[in-house]
Amino acid sequence: MIWAFPDYSLLIWLAIIFTLLYGIYLFRFYWINKKLQVSKHRLIIKLLLRGTYFLLFLIAMAGPSIGTSMKEIKEEGRDIFIAIDLSHSMNATDIGPSRLQRVKFELKNLVKQFAGDRIGLIIFSSEAFIQCPLTFDQNVLQLHLDGLNTYLVPAQGTDISAPLAMALSKFEAEETNENKSRSVILISDGEDFADNFKGLTADLNDAGIRVFTLGVGTAEGSTIPRGNGLIVDPKTNQPAITRIEPANMRLIASQTNAEYFELSDEVQEIPDLIQAIERVEGSVTGSRMVEASANKYFYFLLAAISLAILDMVLPFRTIKL
Template identity: 45%
Template sequence: MKWVNSLSTFEIVLAAIFVLFYLSFLWRVISTTRRLGLPARRVIIKTILRTAYFGLIIVSLLGPSFGDTSREIKTVGKDIFICVDLSQSMNANDVQPSRLEKVKFELKNIVEAFNSDRIGLIMFSSEAYMQCPLTYDNNALNLFIQTLNTGMVPNFGTDFGPPLEMATEKLIADDTVLTRSKSKITILISDGEDFGDNTNEIAEELESEGITLFTLGVGTKRGSKIPIRNGYKKDNNGNEVVSQLNSSSLEDLAENTGGEYFEINESRNDVARLINAINSVEGETRDAKQVDATQNRYFYFLGLALLLMVLDVLFSVKLIKL
């Protein structure tokens, strides 16, 4: 038999004091019956009854557990790669405080929502770089998210192909027959048009491997200037560049792979919907093991104690008859 709880020293002292007082009371009652020449049998029965249910109540509070059983415990989770666009246009502030800062804030919410899953981080612009491989360490992942800035990657246009290809390779490399096509997810976050040449081929590979793709557009149709160190970014003609959200590439990519497009703008935030969509994806069984389990059977002892308490109430002791 195993015990769920244990008595502290304070509780043991209180119980001992109660027993001492009760024994003192019992001694006085037995002495009285003897002086009066009355039988003490009823008092002894009463004592045994009360001692029994008092002990049963203490046993039930300790939580007696017995009846060993074997149960299978399964660990279920997902592998999620987040690809974040770090092109200079992500510094635009049509979404406050800026597109990138808003993305970083929402990414922490996504990490918190899937703290039992493995999450990796890829940063990209014209090229893609692994910022954090798949990990359960959410604290480390949040540190990587906090350090994201547009100066970390070369900025020669936006290409969706390299980050999707890198995410696909990493997810396939960790794939097994049992987990394939069930729990591999890629999230692509960007504000711009795709200038890559092989995005469609990568998208087809994503779909064939059963990797779910969600895209998240950040920005507004109204757009905003792109702040740089000495003012705002200008084109070759000296005109200030206004960056607008170009959602068509992201929408087409999601549609072609059977995924879903979400958006963050000045009046809309689909991150909660994105989290729900990820939750709807079936997780994979990462580990299964047999564990020995026991059940708390306190109610047997408590029920018997209540029955004895009822008998105690019904069974009265009269020392003097008139």
Template identity: 45%
Template sequence: MNWAYPWGWPEVVAIVLVVVLYTGFVLRTRRLAAPFGQRGWRLAWKLPLRLTYFALLLIALLGPAYGVTKQAVRTAGKDVWLLVDLSRSMDAPDVAPTRLQKARAELSRLVSRFQADRIGLIVFSNTAYVQCPLTYDQGALQLFLSTLQTNLVPGGSTDLAPALQLALRRFTANPRAQGAPPRALTLVLVSDGEDFGENLEPVLRELSRTGVHLFTVGVGTTEGSRIPRAGGGFVRDAKGRDAVTQLQPTVLRRLAAQAEGQYFELSDQRNEFPQLVNALNRVEGKAEQVRTVSVADNRYRYPLLLALAFMMLDVIVTVRVIRP
């Protein structure tokens, strides 16, 4: 036999409370009976009865489970793709310690809030790669997030379109999406918004057509900063000057508005990841399938009914404790 709920402090508090109250009741009865030369001993026969139904109530509360029963379980949830910019500009320190490290820490906290949803990870710069497929495995996803570095993808300028197109292809290639009914698909794009791609219009039309929810997170500041190099110094532009990267929210706002989403910012002064979590929670998961699972049958009803029967007996049978 197993227990549906562990033994904890509420049960201990209940036992202590019952002992204290019943002891007080007994002492008060003896004190009232003393002037009549009586000791109130007639009360004693009800003590085993009351202890019995109190113990039965505790057992019912803990949920004795034995035997196996079949139950239909309807699963529902979202598929969330995290699209993380790993271009060199994400190493900029205008968000301490760097844009990428700050975003990585916040994404780790976000993932832990959605354990009932499948989450995948796509990384990109001018090309995009699936770093972790959609999974319920929180440990694996957290491991992939902890290893994110800008050197994981080939160096180059940022292009937002390949990451969005890859996420959409993975969605349409998913056989679940062709069955009935599909899961809700949500994209979270984390970038500084610097887009050097040629044309976002086709992917914007595709986002609108599929009904995908796209939330964008702009990481950085409008003042910007220089981009440090791994070997020391800073990245230089075509004219030999230190390149300065700045947060470009315009494109990210446009993407979110086009795809039934919302734009958020992350910097040392503004952290809107809690608002992002709330927005993701408001996206309702769709029913995926109905499964039959075997679960231990909680037999709390039997000790509860027996306890109620003893309680009724305690109420019905009265005892005159003090006889004047």
């Protein structure tokens, strides 16, 4: 027999409470019996009846499964590339502890929500690189997320077309059916975009690839740490200030039938992003037969309810006249 809820601590506590309360009842009966000569054998019948249906209630709560059956499970999945901006502006601290560290923390939780989907990682600044190909392996993804830093990519600005082009080429290289669900999560502060992504969004849209965008940062912005100092703006010779620039991020999302979200200390739309991706129906990738246990709690519950009703509608006469 298999139990759906093998944690018996609650059931044990309920049994203890029942025993204590019924013990008090028996004590009162013993005291009354001395004066009123109450029939003892009727009390024993009551005790057995109530103890039986209480035990049946406990068994039903534990969810007993008796026997097994074969069940067909359809496997659905999505292919998702997460493109992460690793330019130096992602080290800004307008989001604690920094933009990149916050993104890493949120992504580690996000990928857990899509354990049945293939996820890949693309990192970029002025160029894009495959950090992790599409995989179901959550441990590999978590390992790569832990290792993300701004020194993994060149430091010459940000070109948003690079990760989009790479995601498109990798998706097209996959031997898959046309109805395969494919998405990109583009994460950046939106600054310094080269203006050559508009043709790519049309190609992505034609291929049925949605680009969900996540803007990271604040409108107030902050300086950019580098080593023990700050990055200096060569035009002003003052510390550079990086701010979120959402306009192009919104445009990319709208042109690919997707949505734009933001992440900051005040605005936290990661749950909305997860829900938006979940609404994209995954394609059926196959089916398999699994052995499923048959939960029989209902029979124990029905028997317990029947005995409880019997206890209520058939009261025993306990006092001898």
